[in-house]
Amino acid sequence: MTQRTHVPAPRTPPEAVPPAPRDLVDVRGGPPAWTGLWFVLPFLAFYVLFLLWPAVVGLGYTFTDRSLAGGPVSFVGVDNWRESLTDPALHASLWNTLWFTLLSVPLMVLLALGLALLTDHARRLGWFLRFSFFAPFVLPVTVMTLIWGWMYNPSLGLFNGTLGRFGIEGPEWLFSEDTAMFSVVIATAWWQVGFNYLLYLAAMRSIPGDVYEAAAIDGAGAWQRVGRITLPMLTRTTALITVLQLIGSLRVFEQIYLMTMGGPNFSTRTVIQYVYDSGFVGLRIGLASSMAYIFMALIIVASIAQFRLFTRKEEA
Amino acid sequence: MATTTEAPSAPNADAATRAPVRGRRRFPVGAAALYTVAVLAALAWLTPLLWAFATSVKPEGETTAMPPAWLTSNLTWEAYALVLGGGGIVRWTVNSLITTVIVTALTLVLCVLAAYGFSRFDFRGRPWLFALVIGGILIPPQVLIVPQFVLMTQMGLVDTYWGIALPQVVAPVFVFVLKRFFDAIPRDYEDAARLDGAGPVRILWNVVLPLSRPVLTAVGIFTFIGAWNNFLWPFIVVNDPQMMTLPVGLGTVTGGYGIQYARDMASAVLGAFPLLIVFLLFQRHVVTGVAGAGIKG
Numbered sequence: 372m373t374q375r376t377h378v379p380a381p382r383t384p385p386e387a388v389p390p391a392p393r394d395l396v397d398v399r400g401g402p403p404a405w406t407g408l409w410f411v412l413p414f415l416a417f418y419v420l421f422l423l424w425p426a427v428v429g430l431g432y433t434f435t436d437r438s439l440a441g442g443p444v445s446f447v448g449v450d451n452w453r454e455s456l457t458d459p460a461l462h463a464s465l466w467n468t469l470w471f472t473l474l475s476v477p478l479m480v481l482l483a484l485g486l487a488l489l490t491d492h493a494r495r496l497g498w499f500l501r502f503s504f505f506a507p508f509v510l511p512v513t514v515m516t517l518i519w520g521w522m523y524n525p526s527l528g529l530f531n532g533t534l535g536r537f538g539i540e541g542p543e544w545l546f547s548e549d550t551a552m553f554s555v556v557i558a559t560a561w562w563q564v565g566f567n568y569l570l571y572l573a574a575m576r577s578i579p580g581d582v583y584e585a586a587a588i589d590g591a592g593a594w595q596r597v598g599r600i601t602l603p604m605l606t607r608t609t610a611l612i613t614v615l616q617l618i619g620s621l622r623v624f625e626q627i628y629l630m631t632m633g634g635p636n637f638s639t640r641t642v643i644q645y646v647y648d649s650g651f652v653g654l655r656i657g658l659a660s661s662m663a664y665i666f667m668a669l670i671i672v673a674s675i676a677q678f679r680l681f682t683r684k685e686e687a
Numbered sequence: 688m689a690t691t692t693e694a695p696s697a698p699n700a701d702a703a704t705r706a707p708v709r710g711r712r713r714f715p716v717g718a719a720a721l722y723t724v725a726v727l728a729a730l731a732w733l734t735p736l737l738w739a740f741a742t743s744v745k746p747e748g749e750t751t752a753m754p755p756a757w758l759t760s761n762l763t764w765e766a767y768a769l770v771l772g773g774g775g776i777v778r779w780t781v782n783s784l785i786t787t788v789i790v791t792a793l794t795l796v797l798c799v800l801a802a803y804g805f806s807r808f809d810f811r812g813r814p815w816l817f818a819l820v821i822g823g824i825l826i827p828p829q830v831l832i833v834p835q836f837v838l839m840t841q842m843g844l845v846d847t848y849w850g851i852a853l854p855q856v857v858a859p860v861f862v863f864v865l866k867r868f869f870d871a872i873p874r875d876y877e878d879a880a881r882l883d884g885a886g887p888v889r890i891l892w893n894v895v896l897p898l899s900r901p902v903l904t905a906v907g908i909f910t911f912i913g914a915w916n917n918f919l920w921p922f923i924v925v926n927d928p929q930m931m932t933l934p935v936g937l938g939t940v941t942g943g944y945g946i947q948y949a950r951d952m953a954s955a956v957l958g959a960f961p962l963l964i965v966f967l968l969f970q971r972h973v974v975t976g977v978a979g980a981g982i983k984g
Contacts, residue, residue, distance in 0.1 A: 518739045624919060647923075
C-alpha cells in the first residue's frame with residue numbers, strides 16, 4: 372500500500388540528476404555489464420595471442436635446451452640464465468647498447484632543440500625546414516644504411532673524398548673499432564632526430580605569442596626571450612623527449628646490424644643482435660630467450676625509473 | 688610563403704597564437720645570420736639524399752672517381768632501368784603496401800574499439816584488464832622475436848603476408864593514446880544520440896570518431912610509417928625473396944650485386960620515394976599529429 376507511492380521516491384528520474392560521475396555510461400538503465408567487454412575483446416585476443424602468450428612461452432624456453440633446428444627438448448633448470456649472466460659477450464653487448472644510448476640521447480635531444488629553434492624563428496622557411504629535418508625519419512632503415520654506408524666508404528666515399536681535397540686523411544668510419552660507434556650514432560641522429568624535432572616544434576608553437584610580446588615590450592632581446600621564456604616552458608617537453616629517446620635508443624638494433632653487422636670485432640654488437648645471433652644463427656632458443664628476458668628486465672627498470680622521475684618533476 | 692598558405696587552413700588553436708608571433712620582426716641584424724644558419728643546416732640535412740641521387744644518375748664507371756664530383760656530364764638513368772628491370776624492388780614495394788595496409792587498418796580498428804570500451808563502459812575486470820594492456824607498453828617487441836617466430840611456424844604463417852602483419856597489430860600504446868582522447872570528449876553529444884535511440888556502435892561511428900579525426904590521423908600515420916619501415920620482424924619471418932618487404936629486400940639482396948654504387952643508390956632513392964611522397968602530401972597532418980601526441984603524451 373505504501374509501496375506504490377514509495378517506490379519511485381528513492382529513484383530519482385534520470386533527467387534530474389546527471390548519471391553517476393565517473394562510472395559512465397549506458398543511461399538506458401540496466402546496461403548489460405558486458406557491452407564494454409565486447410569492444411575490448413578483439414584487441415585482447417590479438418594481445419594475448421601475439422604478445423602475452425609469446426612472452427610466457429619465451430619465459431618457459433629459458434629453462435629448456437630447445438633448439439630452432441628441432442630435436443628433443445629437455446628441462447635444464449637455470450643453466451641458460453647462469454650462462455647468460457656470466458657471458459662476457461653479453462656483458463659487452465649490454466655495454467655497447469648502453470654506450471650507444473649515452474652518446475645518442477643527449478645528441479638527439481639537443482640537436483632536435485636546436486633545429487626546432489631555428490625553424491621556429493626562421494618562419495619564412497617553415498615548409499622547407501620542416502621537410503629537410505623530418506624527411507629522413509620516414510626513410511626505411513635500409514635506405515638510410517645504404518646511403519650512409521656509401522658516404523662513409525673510407526676510400527671512395529663522400530666524406531673522405533671531400534676531406535682528401537683539403538689534404539686531410541679521413542678516419543676509417545665504420546671499419547675501425549675507434550670510430551664505428553660514433554659513425555653509427557651520427558647516422559642515427561640524422562635519420563631519427565626528426566621526431567624529437569617535431570615534438571619540440573609543436574611545443575614551441577603552443578607557447579602563447581603574447582608572452583613574447585610582453586617580454587619584447589619590456590626590452591628583452593631575442594636571445595633573452597629564448598633563454599628566459601622558450602627554454603623554461605619546454606622543460607616538460609624535454610623530459611618527455613628524453614624518456615622516449617632513452618627507451619628508443621636502448622632498443623637499437625637494425626641500423627647497426629645493417630651498417631656494421633656488429634663489427635668490427637663485435638665492438639658495435641647490441642643486445643638485440645646478440646639475441647638474434649644466439650637464437651637464429653646459433654639456434655639456441657633457450658639461451659637467446661634468457662638473454663632477451665635479462666634485457667627486457669633492464670628496459671622495464673629503466674622505463675619505470677624514468678617514469679617516476681618524470682611524474683615527480685610534474686608534481687613539483 | 689609556405690607559412691602564409693598554411694595559416695588559414697589550420698583550424699586548430701595554435702593558428703591563432705601563431706599569427707602574433709610571426710609579427711615580431713625585431714632583430715633585423717640577427718635575421719640574416721639566422722636565415723643563413725637555417726639554410727646551411729637544411730642543406731646539410733639534405734646532403735645524404737642529394738648525394739644518393741647524384742650518385743644514382745652517374746654512369747657506374749664515374750661513381751668512384753676521386754675527388755667526388757656532385758655533377759656528371761654523362762647523366763644517365765641506366766641504374767634505375769637496371770634496378771626496375773630486376774623486378775625485385777617493384778615486388779617488394781607491393782608486398783610492403785599490402786602488409787602495411789593490413790597492419791594500419793587492423794591496428795586502427797582494434798585499438799579504437801578497445802579504447803572506446805575502456806573509456807565508456809564499466810565491466811567486470813576493467814581496471815585490471817586495462818592495467819594489463821598498459822603494462823604491454825613496457826615490453827619491447829624485439830625481445831619476443833624468438834617465441835613469436837616459433838608461434839608463426841606453428842601457425843604455418845612463415846613467408847606469408849599475415850605472418851608479417853599480425854604480430855605488428857598489437858599496439859597497446861595507441862589504446863592508451865586513444866582512450867585519453869576519448870575520455871576528453873564531452874558526453875553530452877553521446878547522450879543526445881542515445882536519446883535518439885542510437886546504440887553504442889552507432890554512437891562510436893557517428894559521434895565519437897568524427898570528433899577524433901586528429902588523433903586517428905596521427906595514429907594511422909605513425910602506424911603506417913612504423914609498419915612500412917619495420918625491418919626486424921619481416922626480416923625474421925620471411926625467407927622467400929618474393930615475399931620480402933621493401934626494407935628487407937633492399938637490405939639483403941642489394942648487397943649481392945657487389946660494388947655497384949649507382950645501382951645501390953638508385954635502389955635507395957626508389958626505396959625512399961613512396962613515403963617521401965606520402966609525407967609531402969600529408970605534411971601538415973604529420974606535424975599536427977605529432978603535436979597532438981606530444982602535447983598530451
